[in-house]
Amino acid sequence: MEISKAIRRVDNDEKVSGIAKFIADVKLEGMLYAKTLRSTRPRARIKSIKIPKLPNGYFIVDKNDVPANNRVKLIFTDQPFFAEDVVNYIGEPILLVVGPDKAKVLEILEQIEVEYEDLEPIFTIEDAESGTKPPIFGDDNLFADYEFTKGDPDAAFARAYRIIEGEYRTGIQEHIYLEPQGMLATYEDGTVTVYGSMQCPFYVKNALVYALGWPEDRVRVVQTTTGGGFGGKEDYPSLIAGHAAFAAIKTGRPVQLILDRTEDIEATTKRHPSIIRHRTALDASGRIIAMEIDIKLDGGAYATLSPVVLQRSMFVSTGPYHIPNVRVRGRAYATNNVPRTAFRGFGAPQSIFAVEMHMTNIAEALGENPIDFKMRYFLKKGDDTATGGSVHTDVKLDEMTRQVIEMSNFYEKFERFRKEKGDTVLRGIGFSAFLHGCGFTGKGEEVIKATAKLRRRDDGKVEILVSSVEIGQGAQTTLRKIVAFALGIPMEDVVYENPDTSRVPDSGPTVASRTVIIVGGLLEQAAKELKARWNESGEIEVIKTYRHPEYVRWDDEKFVGDAYPEYSWGVNVAEVEVDPVTFEVRVKKVWGVYDVGTPLDERVVRGQLEGGIVQAVGYATIEVMESKNGKLMQNTITDYIIPTSIDAPEIETRLVVSPYPYGPFGAKCLGELPMVGCAPAVAAAIQHALGLKVDEIPARPELLLKKWLEKSR
Amino acid sequence: MKIEFELNGQKVSVDVEPTMRLLDVLREHFGLIGVKEGCGEGECGSCTVLLDGKAVPSCLVPVGMVMGRRVMTIEGYRKTKKFKVLLDAFAEAGAVQCGFCTPGIIMAVESLLSENPHPTDEEIRRGLSGNLCRCTGYNMIVNAVKLAAQKGAGLW
Numbered sequence: 001m002e003i004s005k006a007i008r009r010v011d012n013d014e015k016v017s018g019i020a021k022f023i024a025d026v027k028l029e030g031m032l033y034a035k036t037l038r039s040t041r042p043r044a045r046i047k048s049i050k051i052p053k054l055p056n057g058y059f060i061v062d063k064n065d066v067p068a069n070n071r072v073k074l075i076f077t078d079q080p081f082f083a084e085d086v087v088n089y090i091g092e093p094i095l096l097v098v099g100p101d102k103a104k105v106l107e108i109l110e111q112i113e114v115e116y117e118d119l120e121p122i123f124t125i126e127d128a129e130s131g132t133k134p135p136i137f138g139d140d141n142l143f144a145d146y147e148f149t150k151g152d153p154d155a156a157f158a159r160a161y162r163i164i165e166g167e168y169r170t171g172i173q174e175h176i177y178l179e180p181q182g183m184l185a186t187y188e189d190g191t192v193t194v195y196g197s198m199q200c201p202f203y204v205k206n207a208l209v210y211a212l213g214w215p216e217d218r219v220r221v222v223q224t225t226t227g228g229g230f231g232g233k234e235d236y237p238s239l240i241a242g243h244a245a246f247a248a249i250k251t252g253r254p255v256q257l258i259l260d261r262t263e264d265i266e267a268t269t270k271r272h273p274s275i276i277r278h279r280t281a282l283d284a285s286g287r288i289i290a291m292e293i294d295i296k297l298d299g300g301a302y303a304t305l306s307p308v309v310l311q312r313s314m315f316v317s318t319g320p321y322h323i324p325n326v327r328v329r330g331r332a333y334a335t336n337n338v339p340r341t342a343f344r345g346f347g348a349p350q351s352i353f354a355v356e357m358h359m360t361n362i363a364e365a366l367g368e369n370p371i372d373f374k375m376r377y378f379l380k381k382g383d384d385t386a387t388g389g390s391v392h393t394d395v396k397l398d399e400m401t402r403q404v405i406e407m408s409n410f411y412e413k414f415e416r417f418r419k420e421k422g423d424t425v426l427r428g429i430g431f432s433a434f435l436h437g438c439g440f441t442g443k444g445e446e447v448i449k450a451t452a453k454l455r456r457r458d459d460g461k462v463e464i465l466v467s468s469v470e471i472g473q474g475a476q477t478t479l480r481k482i483v484a485f486a487l488g489i490p491m492e493d494v495v496y497e498n499p500d501t502s503r504v505p506d507s508g509p510t511v512a513s514r515t516v517i518i519v520g521g522l523l524e525q526a527a528k529e530l531k532a533r534w535n536e537s538g539e540i541e542v543i544k545t546y547r548h549p550e551y552v553r554w555d556d557e558k559f560v561g562d563a564y565p566e567y568s569w570g571v572n573v574a575e576v577e578v579d580p581v582t583f584e585v586r587v588k589k590v591w592g593v594y595d596v597g598t599p600l601d602e603r604v605v606r607g608q609l610e611g612g613i614v615q616a617v618g619y620a621t622i623e624v625m626e627s628k629n630g631k632l633m634q635n636t637i638t639d640y641i642i643p644t645s646i647d648a649p650e651i652e653t654r655l656v657v658s659p660y661p662y663g664p665f666g667a668k669c670l671g672e673l674p675m676v677g678c679a680p681a682v683a684a685a686i687q688h689a690l691g692l693k694v695d696e697i698p699a700r701p702e703l704l705l706k707k708w709l710e711k712s713r
Numbered sequence: 714m715k716i717e718f719e720l721n722g723q724k725v726s727v728d729v730e731p732t733m734r735l736l737d738v739l740r741e742h743f744g745l746i747g748v749k750e751g752c753g754e755g756e757c758g759s760c761t762v763l764l765d766g767k768a769v770p771s772c773l774v775p776v777g778m779v780m781g782r783r784v785m786t787i788e789g790y791r792k793t794k795k796f797k798v799l800l801d802a803f804a805e806a807g808a809v810q811c812g813f814c815t816p817g818i819i820m821a822v823e824s825l826l827s828e829n830p831h832p833t834d835e836e837i838r839r840g841l842s843g844n845l846c847r848c849t850g851y852n853m854i855v856n857a858v859k860l861a862a863q864k865g866a867g868l869w
Contacts, residue, residue, distance in 0.1 A: 006807070008804045009804060009807075009809060011809070011812065012800070012809050013800060013804070014812075015811075015812025015815050016800050016803050016804075016809060016812070016815050016819060017787065017796075017800065017816070018746065018748075018786075018787035018791065018816035020812055022749070022813060024749075025746035175847075176847050177811070177813075178749075178757060178813040178845060178846070178847055178848075179749070179751070179811065179813040180750075180751070227749075227811045227814075228811040228847050228848055260753055261751065261752040261753055261754070261757075471811060472810035472812065472848045473810065474810070606807060606853070607807045607810055607853060610850035610852055610853060611810065611848045611849050611850045612850075613850055614850035615847070636752070636754055637752045637754065637845065638754060638756050642845060642847060643850075643851075644842045644843075644845065644851075645837075645841040645842050645846075645851040645855065646838050646839065646842045648838075648850055650852070651852055
């Protein structure tokens with residue numbers, strides 16, 4: 001399609017030349033700086049806080065400065081903006097020091113003394129499960145506890161010829177967007193305006209309205225150029241936007257709050273670590289007749305988005321496979337760790353890792369090639385999903401798999417590497433197949449009712465008015481392209497400013513790979529209507545509100561039906577080299593074939609695929625984050641290692657297109673898909689190289705060595 | 714202490730503590746916001762500038778060290794012909810996503826190409842290994858550098 005041809009990114013030049021203004025680059029007249037005093041204890045009661053005498057022009061801002069509700073409004077309202085009587089994780093904000101000189105602010109911060117009375121902390125899922133310690137959240141210490149069933153798994157297990165079990169673990173992952181989080185608030189004429197780095201301007205606005213108890217028209221939120229998000233700037237910005245706003249209201253001056261990197265690592269959200277158990281029933285012919293899956297997530301100290309992360313994790317936990325009988329249990333535990341929330345993939349990378357490794361292990365147990373085994377279970381159009389919904393459009397996994405086999409020369413290498421017993425290097429190759437549910441999970445899109453607006457202005461330009469933001473993923477280019485192509489006008493005639501909640505409708509947050517398929521879809525519809533009305537004189541406005549296609553059915557109580565309106569699909573092959581002495585893993589090459597519907601810009605799509613693959617390679621191998629007594633052992637970029645240009649594997653990707661009739665120009669979802677599925681391909685390749693089970697990621701050398709020694713014992 | 718140096722081709726002078734980070738002097742005294750702070754410990758490369766033509770992380774350089782030397786930031790570099798070649802190569806290869814790391818990467822690429830105008834893939838990867846990018850996965854940046862080396866042949 002013409003629209004698929006790459007064009008120059010609209011934000012290329014301002015970013016390359018350093019002109020783009022990120023929030024730390026904005027300075028206002030009379031602006032003050034804020035720094036946060038944070039808890040140094042994982043769980044404690046605050047007995048007293050001793051504050052030194054403040055010089056003129058310096059302020060303390062704390063829980064008493066929150067006008068209405070000291071709670072960040074999200075799914076629950078358990079998280080305070082500032083700690084009240086207790087702290088629940090190391091890094092939890094207690095108060096701000098605000099003033100004109102940054103160095104002085106830091107000096108005051110260091111003089112503040114907090115006296116704590118330690119309480120019994122809960123650090124791990126096992127800790128939480130034991131039930132011996134006082135709960136952090138509710139009576140059962142669970143942010144969410146769900147179960148759903150399809151078919152009759154009990155009967156299937158009762159008649160099973162063989163049952164194969166496995167337990168899989170995934171680690172904490174930190175976003176490391178290159179731009180640390182930050183906000184700037186002003187208070188003028190009774191209105192508070194917050195500018196900052198964020199994915200979801202209306203999450204921030206709604207949280208502020210609740211905290212302030214003010215009418216909506218006195219709260220305005222404006223997104224500034226955002227240096228990466230990956231989910232880390234989904235809900236966390238609401239908390240610091242509150243901090244900056246309370247400080248601006250108290251001082252009557254603009255207040256800037258920028259986190260330094262260590263603060264950002266220690267205090268902001270993470271990907272949930274998980275423990276996932278699989279039980280699979282096979283009949284006498286070796287065919288899978290049922291799966292039982294038990295997912296446990298460590299949610300950290302506050303609920304954030306854990307219930308929905310858990311839902312996505314559960315809904316895709318059988319992978320891209322058609323399994324007749326299914327039972328999935330899921331629990332998200334409260335612990336005294338830094339809160340976990342959204343991170344590209346949103347619970348899916350954990351459960352896809354588990355099911356992919358488990359399917360690989362079943363194939364090995366049956367003496368089959370994992371690709372051939374997996375291919376037999378691929379979902380097809382018309383099949384029912386794990387939640388008993390339907391696959392409504394074509395699935396091209398067979399073709400995609402054939403392509404990736406050919407690109408990577410999989411079968412030949414699979415046999416050859418197994419026979420090689422290199423002294424200097426052990427080589428392996430692994431395969432994974434996966435899917436991603438497009439848009440919000442379950443009832444999300446029905447609740448948010450995304451609204452998008454197009455306005456043809458008096459100057460002839462067409463303006464996009466949505467709350468979706470550019471965070472690097474290419475929204476500025478792609479959404480403009482949808483409108484320009486649908487209207488048949490030049491790109492330069494389409495205007496799309498960074499969203500300002502006082503000017504744009506709520507098209508929902510910039511999350512869940514929903515920006516193109518949902519918001520882009522609304523813009524395409526709006527553009528078509530605008531085109532039909534093009535000859536009208538003067539300004540024209542067209543507003544569209546999202547509704548699922550007629551066929552989508554979902555029961556949010558029982559978790560039955562279409563958890564997502566549509567799916568994107570992918571397959572990966574990864575080739576690795578493992579050093580037999582140090583057990584260091586080098587991911588040599590990753591091949592990928594994806595179906596994301598019509599690509600709206602082939603270069604933007606490729607950028608998302610390659611970036612997602614490298615994040616997943618990091619997740620699978622080197623991104624180690626450990627916590628000891630609630631304290632992160634890696635709190636700098638020196639210690640928490642993400643892939644560099646030397647670590648990044650060679651990548652070769654292809655697209656297979658199955659257009660989605662309800663997506664703009666046939667597009668589906670893209671951003672999360674490559675992150676969701678690549679880690680198990682890497683882990684399977686390591687497993688193949690070493691001939692041992694890689695049931696835990698990151699597969700760091702220490703872990704591999706331990707398993708190697710156990711194996712050779 | 715009064716510190717004099719050449720900044721983006723102009724003689725400048727600032728009166729600050731010599732231990733102040735060059736990064737802060739550039740951003741706060743000279744308003745050069747293209748120099749970004751990503752980590753403050755010399756790991757991410759977002760604050761990369763050229764010191765006598767060589768890429769350095771400006772967060773690790775005390776300003777006293779640049780006395781009498783040449784400092785170039787993206788703001789000075791973007792006026793050059795070589796920059797225009799990189800700008801177009803980055804667009805064509807899809808090397809930019811969120812853009813926070815990009816100005817620092819541009820400075821690192823200048824440092825690399827000025828030493829080695831025709832680098833191999835391996836040399837490019839090594840040359841950029843001090844600059845983190847969380848969005849692109851790097852390969853498209855490596856391609857941009859190759860493209861620039863080719864299109865800008867003779868400039869470096």
